[in-house]
Amino acid sequence: MLKMMTFFQGLPGQQPVPGALDFPRSHQKLPSTSEVDSEASMSEASSEDLVPPLEAEVALGRDEEETVKKKKKKPKGLANMFSVFTKGRKKKGHPSSSEPEGKTESQPGPGGPLPTVEELKADLERGRLEAARPLLALERELQAAAEAGGMAEEELVRRQSKVEALYVLLRDQVLGLLRRPLEAPPERLRQALAVLAEQEREDQCVVSTAPRSSALEAMRPRHWLQLWRRDVARAAEERLATHAEGRSEAEGGSEAERVFLHMGRTMKEDLEAVVERLKPLFPAEFGVVAAYAQSYHEYFAAQLMAMAQFELCERDTYMLLVWVQNLYPNDIINSPKLVGELQEVRLGSLLPPNQIRRLEATFLSNEVTSVKELMARALELESQRWTQDVAPQRLDGHCHSELAIDIIQIISQGQAKAESITLDLGMQIKHMLLMELAAFLRSYQRAFDEFLERCKQLRNYRANVIANINNCLSFRTSMEQKWQAPQDLLRPLSELKSHGFDALLQNLFRDLKPLFKRFTQTRWAAPEQTLEEIITTVGIRLPEFSELHDCFREELMELVHLHLVKEYIIRLSKRRLVLKSAEQQQQLAGHILANANVIQCFCTQNGSPGTWLHQALPTLAEIIRLQDPSAIKIEVATYATSYPDFSKGHLSAILAIKGNLSNSEVKSIRSILDVNTGVHKPTKSLFSLIKVG
Template sequence: MLTLDYHILICVFFLIKLRFFPPHSFDRAFLRVLGSFSARMRMRMRSRSNSSDAGGTSPNLLQDQSSRSAGQGWLKGKFPKLFRSQAGPTGTAGVGGSAITDGQQIHEEEPPVVIPTFEQNLEDRNLREAVQLLIEQEQRLFGEIRESVALKCHEEEVKKLATDREALEELVFQTLEKSLEIDGDNMAAALRSAVEAVQLEEQQDQLWRQNQRTSPSWRPSGWRKRHDSTLRRLVERRLDNEEDQKTPNNQQSTLQADVQGMGRQLKEDLLLVVKVLKSCYPPDMDICNLYARMFHQSFSARLKKIADYVLEDKDGTLLLLWVNKYYPGILQKPELVNEIDAEALGKLLPEHLLEPLEEQFLSNQQSELKTNLDNILKEEKEKWTNGDEPSREDNCYVSPVAYDVIVLLNGRVTSAQMIVGDQQKAQSITVQLTDFMKQYKTFQEDVIKQNRANSKSLIKATLDCIQQFSDVLVKKKLPLAENVRESCLCVLTDMRQSAHAYLLNPIHKVLKPHYQKLGTSDWLKKNPFEKLMISVKKELEDLQGSSPSCHQELMGRLHQEVTEQYVRRLLKGDVKLKDREKQQNAYQTITDNAESLHKLFSSMGSQEDWLKEILIKIAEVLKLQDVPAIQMQIVSLGSAYPDLSEKHVSALLKLKTNLSKTDRKNVKETLVDTLKETSADYDTRPFFCRIEIK
């Protein structure tokens, strides 16, 4: 055959090259081509020899070709010359021959280049090389096939190729099915080779799709599609096996054991994919996200089946935890976070299945929270009913109510947010806090109304609770809905006012006789005010026992109320300041009194320094004689305290009996104009609005 003659010419060319060129310059790459070519020729000759033996009519292909070549005569007598020894001055011969040295013949042979056969590649798990050989054979065979007659000539080779492909395909996909069982470099190398084989097959499928000739029966092979389906089955099997092998312990239900087992297997396998399998795949296959999608879909399908059934509370909570905490936590592991697109995966369960689970969970949380809050208040009531005094820390009465409630709410809302994965949904359970605050207020009213021996100490302890609640609500340290926050703050404000009134009203009753002498003629003699101060000091001792911040606030409240009583009695008094001297005397008395009040209450913790300034500004009005100066002082007072009214100014100016009615009118008009411009711009503490002038 011509093909065989052509091959013999190539062999002759190499024999000549061996004769005239040294071994180190020999082209090894070309030798490999020659070896591969020879291997194919041997395969063809074996095939034809087998065909001849079966039929009993055809001679051996190699013998037939050799006899024809010999008959042509053009190679006759050439081979001996090619191999004849031609020793030079150094006594060396060509490659593959022998050298004569000192009369001795030394044989030096180049080691033969061994090209692995398909069977050897298959045995060694060199799957890429094996598929490459079959593709080359496929290209040769089907490249030669033009007509159906030619196909019959290659029928045996095509059958052999198909058989080899089946063996190779089986081994490739056996290797892929064990992808998640890699425990050594050899298995990783085999997987890498299998992946490359799949890629080569995919490329060959693409070539045949573009070719107009009749393709082999196995094209397209669809190995890439089968690769994906194989991995999908592998993932299903991994989760199935993990589910079947898990047995619940004493604290777990069967469902909990199954779900946790599958989740654990998912985490371990994804870590294996990132750490090991990723290196066996090309980047374009994005194997990490491929596996992540498959595990996500499989795990999600199992959870959907579970969610379709009516679940116990703890089972529903477990599903929510896996959807919103455990599973996202796995994907956020440092090893996985940069390899897997968690956002593209989405949630494990759809909204229509999550909503009933969330509603069931949140409803239970509300019920449990209400029970816990009721128990906290119930315990406080029992202590008070039994006559117990609140405990003391650093000589201050304290109550555990606020601390217990704040810790409870923080824990419940934080836990709920973690389980449902949404802060607003989690905050919905805090609606119970509004009812609790109202009950707490009702309880405080009962304590005040019954006024038992331990009521005053409990109210002092309650003030500290009110302060703690207010701090966390104002600073938004508690995760509450805004409407709940505002409602609770309103209740706390009422409770604080009520507690202050309960503690301070008895003091004002004692001080009332002293208040009544303010604004009278005796007042200017200082005796009434000095007696007032003595009584205040004595009564302040009974207000000890609140926490430092609450005591400071209570002292500030009393400081303001005493100052209000002072101004009220002054404006309602019957003292007449007819001339400059009496007005100057009143000015000095008021400023001295302001300083005394300031020193006393500051020493007790009050921070209300502004109260002193009010009295001084009032005293300045009484001292001034010029109307314009009086107008300026009233403007200053009205600007600082916009709740100053015309009635207040009128009552103050009436003390200055030497001021005409017209002058008083002008001063009041100046105040009105000032208030129109400034009242909307000030947000000051109320003072004059608490002093009613008829």
């Protein structure tokens, strides 16, 4: 719904457009001064000017009425027109409306004489609209006399001027009531509408008949209906161009926003009043709803078009589009009380399509630029906190950064603004914002890599690394669920997370390296004790990762699991251990199986989801234990299926432990990998991380 709003006098430097709301048919000129002069001259004319002498003698006398009228300040346009409806109370009518209704003294009886000019003038000055019919009769009688001839042309013109002066009085009475229709009593309004309808019918009759030769000046069609429509247009302009005093400061927003909020609310409320109060009283052929709606629409459109010619700021460009594409058609034209009435009016858009497209292109450019700048600023502030060694926030026991929330909010607001104009514009900007997001994520990764490289000695280094890894969850969840972003766009997040894990695990893996060397340095003597020390070292360091989100802590534990298996295989592949007896090979296989079980249990208990690593060491132990080359081939083939990156080089390094195999047997066993080469691509790397020489 529309909000409360201020009123509008016009954009700075903008002049009102004369006649901008006049209807195309409104060509009737304003009453001339000659008409006013002719009215003044009526007081000098006698009843014989227009009425035959006999009728003048028998004309009914009139009781003189003395009317005391209090002068009122004339309201401007429709400024007070809708107050009766909106405030729920009826105002008093004009002094003329207080005249008693019914048959006036100037109304002739059936077959009776017509009233005199003086009598009609007196009735019209008292606001008695019943004088319209005898006045029309006088007009017709004068026209008949002119066509019959026998009367001097000068006399005809003089009498016609009297009639036209009376019509000026009648027109002012009728249109005066219609300018403020909700202030007039319903019966008075119906009288005015009846007179207007009768005059319109008389106009049409004159237009439809062939021109008649006459000394009288053609005064029809009078176009009172067009004059009424012109007054409606003026009233609409006054209503929409009037400020509400004292609201501008309270409501806030730009001047343009206050302007259009005021016009929107005023148009909606006024048209609802027209539909509810005036439509039941006006003849259907007048199209009262269409007349008001078109007048309001044309003035509204003129204001928007005038504003659109200027170089607008971002806020006003957005505001214009919201009004043209959303608020005006949805909240006003298609509002519940108006939609049924305005469907046939077909008011159209407030701006032409080419102007709308230009504004939309400007909006998209402005919004994308703004989003880009806001995201860059957010990253700059975040990276400053890293380098200044500011500790990250803690949220639910996890290191937390607001960067992801800020970025998601920035791009979401950008799309929401576009969608508040049209859904189509929202889809257009979505693709543009995703491109900007991809560029931002690359910048984010570069800034994070620079921090990892340069700030290792800072006290809060590890906490900020964890906070940024945790950021990836918010980014990825929002991008995948709400934005359906492609995985390629999210690749910088994967790189950032991987580099963060490397930084967190760097010290641990460095400490484990000399421990793993003991396997080969001691020629695999007491491997259980060596592995126990390795596991103890890892266990001591695990609490350092507790502030990671659970999903990342599990992922990191899988990396530890991989590292333990990988380093164990590297030590087996060093070719420094050659066992020629089957017993020795079976003993080593037993040690490997026991160690594999310890690694698997420890990593699984600490959250590693790396089940794919469970068979890496036990199968190698089985290859070392087996003595039959055919059985070894079967085991190798199965192993290559589980680990497609297991190469002949890796196999040769393991077979080197089995000192009792001949070269031909080794060659035969190695050939089994030729069958499987290229059949499977590894989803996760193990042996590709292990170099053998």
